[in-house]
Amino acid sequence: MQIFTYMEKYDYEQLVFCQDEQSGLKAIIAIHDTTLGPALGGTRMWTYDSEEAAIEDALRLAKGMTYKNAAAGLNLGGGKTVIIGDPKKDKNEAMFRAFGRYIQGLNGRYITAEDVGTTVQDMDTIHLETDYVTGISPAFGSSGNPSPVTAYGVYRGMKAAAKEGFGTDSLEGKTVAVQGVGNVAYNLCRHLHEEGANLIVTDINKEAVNRAVEEFGAKAVDTEEIYSVDCDIYAPCALGATINDETIPQLKAKVIAGAANNQLKSTKHGDILHEKGIVYTPDYVINAGGVINVADELNGYNKERAMKRVETIYDNVAKVFDISKRDNIPTYLAADRMAEERIEIMRKSRSQFLQNGNHTLSRR
Ligand SMILES: NC(=O)C1=CN([C@@H]2O[C@H](COP(=O)(O)OP(=O)(O)OC[C@H]3O[C@@H](n4cnc5c(N)ncnc54)[C@H](O)[C@@H]3O)[C@@H](O)[C@H]2O)C=CC1
Numbered sequence: 001m002q003i004f005t006y007m008e009k010y011d012y013e014q015l016v017f018c019q020d021e022q023s024g025l026k027a028i029i030a031i032h033d034t035t036l037g038p039a040l041g042g043t044r045m046w047t048y049d050s051e052e053a054a055i056e057d058a059l060r061l062a063k064g065m066t067y068k069n070a071a072a073g074l075n076l077g078g079g080k081t082v083i084i085g086d087p088k089k090d091k092n093e094a095m096f097r098a099f100g101r102y103i104q105g106l107n108g109r110y111i112t113a114e115d116v117g118t119t120v121q122d123m124d125t126i127h128l129e130t131d132y133v134t135g136i137s138p139a140f141g142s143s144g145n146p147s148p149v150t151a152y153g154v155y156r157g158m159k160a161a162a163k164e165g166f167g168t169d170s171l172e173g174k175t176v177a178v179q180g181v182g183n184v185a186y187n188l189c190r191h192l193h194e195e196g197a198n199l200i201v202t203d204i205n206k207e208a209v210n211r212a213v214e215e216f217g218a219k220a221v222d223t224e225e226i227y228s229v230d231c232d233i234y235a236p237c238a239l240g241a242t243i244n245d246e247t248i249p250q251l252k253a254k255v256i257a258g259a260a261n262n263q264l265k266s267t268k269h270g271d272i273l274h275e276k277g278i279v280y281t282p283d284y285v286i287n288a289g290g291v292i293n294v295a296d297e298l299n300g301y302n303k304e305r306a307m308k309r310v311e312t313i314y315d316n317v318a319k320v321f322d323i324s325k326r327d328n329i330p331t332y333l334a335a336d337r338m339a340e341e342r343i344e345i346m347r348k349s350r351s352q353f354l355q356n357g358n359h360t361l362s363r364r
């Protein structure tokens, strides 16, 4: 991999390699774009097959955060870290403290949070070395578990998608097929049930299914059946890439709106949904509740303010549909365009500001 060629082509700012022999830390911090503000994005711990695979993942995820944060209206850029290792076996206090010192060394250019393989406890350990960490324990005045907040954002985004698909944002009487009823989707189902939606659920975890059946009167189906059930809305809340060549022909839903990351197997599938007139709600716009919530910690966490901000996911989703219609492009492209337009405007405005600043300086 020609790293500098790649970074130049896709506009990456910085790649930081962190190693600490004592603790076994091997981490890569990728900072994609800080036009809007410091780069915020979680730390993923994973057993990568190669260092190249880890670098690629860090770069890909960091760019994703630039788009997610920009589309959410946050004054934050995009970054992400990967730690190479098995989160079940390789963690130790010294590792996360060493990593915290690396973050501190970046002096606020990068702020971390949880991701796959890291926990609130790991963030607390990082916090012993740096303030540039979010998602720490409520005991430290922070936001705690993001899942209920993410779920509320998905619920708000789903209402905006329903407005686009059915002409009304009421979900009363609508049938929603929920794939995976884990942390986020359990809370999503609660909101949907309260509004009077009918639920069809599936999960590989039978306990999770039973809970949704008992508490929300959901109908349970087998995992493969979820794509073809009669429903108005398909809510992917488990895995990525479930919208693909095999599943699209089975879907009866008019609207797709769910929490999972990377729902489209490839961009081609976003094009197909557009051609078929299925309203696809771009994943990183609708599932931004978690990052909006942790970002609020930067101002001293206030749950009410965070939830108000998460409500705006409704408007962000509606704006994506407007851009899609304005430019006659699929919604996944419209989301990218919305994020890019915001970054570009701020880049120009900032460079204008700097020019003025330089002018002032040169007059002195
Ligand atoms: N937790 C959060 O705040 C955020 C979560 N997300 C995304 O939302 C999705 C859900 O996240 P969580 O609820 O936190 O995860 P989770 O792990 O609590 O829930 C996922 C559920 O999907 C089930 N599942 C796995 N494979 C399945 C299959 N083949 N068919 C049916 N069910 C299956 C699991 O048993 C589990 O109950 C993930 O894709 C995650 O990346 C995105 C943004 C923030």
Ligand SMILES: O=C(O)CCC(=O)C(=O)O
Binding pocket: 040, 041, 042, 043, 065, 068, 113, 114, 115, 135, 146, 290, 291, 294
């Ligand atoms: O939600 C978080 O905990 C951090 C933000 C992030 O990395 C993400 O949204 O993927």
